[in-house]
Amino acid sequence: MSSNHADFQARSPWALHDVSQARILPATGPIDADVVVPGSKSFTNRALIVAALAKGTSRLTGLLRSDDAYWCIEALKSLGVDVVVDGDNVTVRGINGRWPHQAGRVYTGAGGTTARFLTSALAAGEGKWTIEGSKRMNERPMGVLFETLQALGVGIHPLSERPDTLPIELDTKGLRGGRVQMSGAVSSQFISGALIGAPYAKDALTIEITDTIVQHAYVHITLDMMRAFGGNVEADEQLHEMTVSSTGYVGRDYDIEADASTACYFWAAAALTGGRVRVKNLTYSTRQPDVQFVDVLEQMGCSVDKSGQGIEVQGPRQLRGGQTISMKEMSDQTLTLAFLAPFADAPVNITEVEHIRHHESDRLAVICESLQKIGIRVDERPDGVTIYPGPAAGTLLSSHDDHRVAMAQSIMGLRVPGIVVDDPGCVSKTCPMFFEKLGEIGVQVELN
Ligand SMILES: O=C(O)C1=C[C@@H](OP(=O)(O)O)[C@@H](O)[C@H](O)C1
Numbered sequence: 464m465s466s467n468h469a470d471f472q473a474r475s476p477w478a479l480h481d482v483s484q485a486r487i488l489p490a491t492g493p494i495d496a497d498v499v500v501p502g503s504k505s506f507t508n509r510a511l512i513v514a515a516l517a518k519g520t521s522r523l524t525g526l527l528r529s530d531d532a533y534w535c536i537e538a539l540k541s542l543g544v545d546v547v548v549d550g551d552n553v554t555v556r557g558i559n560g561r562w563p564h565q566a567g568r569v570y571t572g573a574g575g576t577t578a579r580f581l582t583s584a585l586a587a588g589e590g591k592w593t594i595e596g597s598k599r600m601n602e603r604p605m606g607v608l609f610e611t612l613q614a615l616g617v618g619i620h621p622l623s624e625r626p627d628t629l630p631i632e633l634d635t636k637g638l639r640g641g642r643v644q645m646s647g648a649v650s651s652q653f654i655s656g657a658l659i660g661a662p663y664a665k666d667a668l669t670i671e672i673t674d675t676i677v678q679h680a681y682v683h684i685t686l687d688m689m690r691a692f693g694g695n696v697e698a699d700e701q702l703h704e705m706t707v708s709s710t711g712y713v714g715r716d717y718d719i720e721a722d723a724s725t726a727c728y729f730w731a732a733a734a735l736t737g738g739r740v741r742v743k744n745l746t747y748s749t750r751q752p753d754v755q756f757v758d759v760l761e762q763m764g765c766s767v768d769k770s771g772q773g774i775e776v777q778g779p780r781q782l783r784g785g786q787t788i789s790m791k792e793m794s795d796q797t798l799t800l801a802f803l804a805p806f807a808d809a810p811v812n813i814t815e816v817e818h819i820r821h822h823e824s825d826r827l828a829v830i831c832e833s834l835q836k837i838g839i840r841v842d843e844r845p846d847g848v849t850i851y852p853g854p855a856a857g858t859l860l861s862s863h864d865d866h867r868v869a870m871a872q873s874i875m876g877l878r879v880p881g882i883v884v885d886d887p888g889c890v891s892k893t894c895p896m897f898f899e900k901l902g903e904i905g906v907q908v909e910l911n
């Protein structure tokens with residue numbers, strides 16, 4: 464199964480270790496709980512990298528303690544940045560654009576954010592490093608970012624037979640600035656990456672988007688973070704064109720918000736069991752796109768309360784299907800929706816998510832494999848799937864070393880007796896405490 468393919472070197476000391484399977488026991492009644500979710504991966508890794516580049520010291524609170532954050536911190540330390548972690552507080556002494564160690568090996572782990580953002584942050588300084596990721600990260604696309612950095616005067620030399628992936632040797636004397644054209648059709652992280660290094664370019668940098676951006680909101684999160692650390696950025700609301708001045712960043716105290724993507728699994732648990740779950744530490748005004756998953760749940764018959772503290776989802780007696788839903792702008796929740804869909808009263812058609820084939824796994828292929836294994840009909844297209852309701856029988860499911868696969872399969876186990884998730888430790892990429900949190904809302908999980 465997948466654990467044979469899993470890259471255990473990318474599991475950090477903060478990971479959930481020594482578990483090979485998780486058996487989820489079906490809910491015996493509606494889940495009824497309040498829960499608090501850990502810090503956002505997207506905010507954690509942006510804040511760490513921007514604080515490292517900045518002039519002065521930053522104190523970050525609400526850090527996510529997961530593999531993605533751990534490898535981001537280790538990479539910064541390997542570059543000579545002084546980063547001190549104390550629980551979920553971190554102090555980062557910024558380097559003002561000059562990396563103390565100007566040579567060496569930088570390991571990004573499995574995080575797309577670290578791989579894309581740090582490559583650009585390094586390119587904005589001076590030095591010669593090899594950059595490599597986990598087995599899967601070394602397969603994920605980097606080409607658009609590489610071409611952009613090359614156009615800005617950076618040397619990028621592939622260390623594998625593929626020119627568009629890690630590992631590479633990066634040889635730089637800084638970014639030129641000027642005007643570049645970029646595609647956001649495969650990953651928004653290329654755009655965020657190019658933006659993050661830009662305040663240290665020699666001249667202002669203008670990025671023009673030639674097509675679309677798969678998840679605009681993450682670029683807005685980048686722009687907000689840059690501005691919070693003193694960056695000067697101009698952009699239109701649709702993000703056709705963005706201009707960054709070469710002002711550098713200034714360190715500051717910054718509180719990292721909770722992770723909306725993690726919250727979705729708990730709302731899905733309410734949706735599937737006709738129960739109620741309130742995630743207490745998120746508001747609908749967050750820029751994180753996945754918070755809008757509650758609107759998808761509403762379309763499927765859930766009631767959503769956004770007015771009090773946090774956001775509460777109340778599941779219906781029967782989930783409604785029959786919709787075509789574009790998950791383009793919140794595509795990390797495609798798996799969650801796909802694994803709720805068999806329990807709706809009509810087929811659910813998910814569209815516009817071809818790019819998730821390049822995430823931690825080929826997520827559209829994994830949706831088909833998982834659902835077909837439990838007896839559910841799925842039609843696969845290049846950019847989506849249609850899922851049909853039907854009776855399901857639990858079995859051992861491969862998590863493909865993909866945290867979101869493991870988390871979404873686990874939630875499905877609330878309705879399908881016999882779901883066993885192989886290599887559940889992969890949840891550690893963004894939520895090592897996932898099974899503990901499931902326990903807190905009353906789900907019974909046998910880990911062995
Ligand atoms: O910038 C970010 O923090 C992220 C951007 C998205 O990636 P893509 O734009 O590559 O899909 C998202 O899927 C990922 O989980 C986090």
Ligand SMILES: C=C(OP(=O)(O)O)C(=O)O
Pocket residue numbers: 573574575576795822823867893
């Ligand atoms: C796509 C994801 O991660 P990454 O930041 O590695 O791209 C994800 O968390 O679902």
